[in-house]
Amino acid sequence: MDLISELPEALLLSILSLLPAQDVASTMLLSKRWRFLWTSVPRLEYDDSYQSIAYRRFSRFVDRFLFLHEGPVIETLHFKLGKTCGGEDIRVWIRAADKCCVRELIFEIDASSNDSPPIVLPSSLYTGCRMLVTLKLNKVILEDTSSSIAFPSLKNLSLVSVEYPGDEFVSSLLSSCHVLEDLHVEQCSSDNVTIFNVRVPSLKSLVLHALADDDDDDDEYGFVIDTPSLEWLDIVDYREGFCIIENGMPKIMTASFDVNYSHSGEIMRTITSVKRLDLCLSTSSKVPVLYLHAIVIRIPIATSLMVKSLVYMQNAYPSGSVFCCLAHLKICTCQTEWLELLMCMLRYSPKLQSLRLKQYHEIEACNPRPCWTEPNSVPDCLVSSLEALEWVGYEGTEEEKEVVAFILRSAKCLERVTIYSSSKDPCKKLELVKELSFLPRCSSSCNFLFD
Template sequence: MPPVDSICHLPDALLLRILSELPTAKDVVATMVLSKRWEPLWKSVPKLVFDDDSNQNIDDTGSRFSRFVERSLILHEAPVETLHFNLTEESLVVNEIGVWIALAVKCSVRDLIMDIDCPTILPRSLYRGSGMLVSLKLKSVTLMDVSPLPSFLTLKALTLASVKYPGDEFVRRLLSSCHVLEDLDVEQCVGDNVTIFTVKVPSLISASLYKSAKRCTQSEDGFVIDAPSLEYLNILYDTSGFCVIENDMPHLGEADVVASHSSPGVTLTSFNSAKRLFTCLPYSKDAYSVGTVFHRLVYLRICTCETEWLNLLMRLLNDSPNLRFLKLQECHKIDSTRPCWNDPSSVPECLSSSLETLEWVGYQGREEEKEVAAFILRSGSCLKKVTISSKSTDSDKKKLEMLKELSLSFRRSPTCQLAFN
């Protein structure tokens, strides 16, 4: 670390960048005692993190922390690009949050993060910054209803984690007021008072939607999505529910779809325009409508933890004529009931015309795994690279046996490489 004197001669812009990398606002303010050169700099730092955990070692009370936050924001002289509140119940003064947000608006905050360790009601003052916010991240808060909702004219990224809402209609109005929103990350929690979470945002490019397993919901609980500009969509259900796509997503590049045993309403039918697909479903028959063809799909990753994964794999291979990359991977806790393999009556078109790469992570040499691997290796006319990775706990002897078995099924080709890790 160079001495303070040598750093003092650096230009202000560089010093402010250095201060922005400090962990908390408390650390930033502390630099004012270094020298007269440093004394005013903290008032212009573009990033402030108020973390009440950092005060516990000196036995700060909530009131003292609140005064520090308020005074720091009042004295700040330059716009704040990023303002991050990391709060715990011990020092949270609920009545002060409205004041802090009002001061944040005064500081022209563009990126606001509210990470709170206990349920907290955010005041209406949050919406006063709607005209300048570019990124908003809320965790463990309760939103108040406001009518009419202001338009978030500049908001491009929104994260809602364990947030409680006034109801379904409020969520629909909130997201509809975000006219340029591009990234949305939602984690629905217990007791959020929303049954149908509607995402109707024409500008949306990326969305990750998750329903917690702890939610006590009924079958009518789900997501309704109308976002024709989507390029990435991640749907994760740990509980029952459905997902309705109201319009085509012609620009969809990647989709991740994971559902639990109790979510037969989540299907792949609306994802047939995806180029890359990762899926883990406990069912194959109702995974998507008969006649659906995945013409654009070139990359497919299937989780092998569910009993139905083999049937789902064969359906997707038959309905993905241009598939080039196939990855099989056990991503979750494996189902105790193992599937049975039946040799198909015909070879899927992609195996004979387009599939170039097979990657299998967590291969254990189970009977059904050996059968499907042998089928793909025999039928893959265009295969160029096959990589099989066993579990790290397998012995060298077992790995050698699995390699020998796979080699017997391998279609000999000078252009294809078989690697066993």
């Protein structure tokens, strides 16, 4: 212990920051050197389930610890709370967070028990933490407020399984974050939000995840995005909803779409400056009302279905949009139409350098096999820029063989091809290796690796 005590104070505080707050306070008993050191720890984590401590005792401990804290700021204040937590305690801790100039505040609620009422974060959170740079909320309920929301210093916001008062509250919350740069949202089915509006001019990174729910009604769920400074975009949405991107994203560098939209092409036309792109575009039997109500109204049912199919074909892929900066492309092969998407992206990505194909999701047994039709002309990227092809989960179907054969005999700059077989049968793998080895290659310097 003497050797540890001789370490610099900054290093000791960093070590204490890795411990639960209950253990941090216990270090005061070690020696005179440690007697008051705990009062300056910059990162604190309070877990009311730690060592099965009674909640009332836990609450008093947190109150006293925060009252005695002497550091100029608290870098991180992290609460892991169960449903026995009281709303008044949270109000006290929020006031203490403002007093201690907390930079990062985290509230994480254990919602596994259904016996207790849900915990609602008070409206003082929106006005009493003006020094916050990072706010992370997990499985909490936000209280409605009539006063204005103010987060003048907030740059990072994470909202995971949060319940809101409604759509307007979300818009007001985000519009109050004038310097927000990073937003991470994972919606839950009971969040009370139909259209999630993200209009933040300063935003640079945006993650929006919304999973399908069997209990969803006929409401049109979706996202509306207006973020002209955005550089990173990640959307996962299986609800057969919609996404509208307003005013384009001229600074976008990296984007990922794993969505079930019928108008994916409309979205992708707004991100043509992207350099890295990850795609899994699922077909949707439900076409958003926003795109169809003006077309199908007063049209016979058979004609209406035909119009829906036509609209889908026009909006599914970004035909005519040139991705002039795209260098790295990943495409999921789980959908029947992935070949159509692949050829569309090759055609409109003249500077593509690497291509990765992988089945990220299980293929439904009812899905038909994709249909391969060799294009009349070779895409420019195969002639002048494509250097790497990686295929994960290669099965050796006729369509897959045709795709590999086309790329090998067309890509003049190809340097490496890596194929990972999905088969566990050594004989099957050997057969696939032989088939691929005899395919003609346009590039004499191409290295072939099969696993």
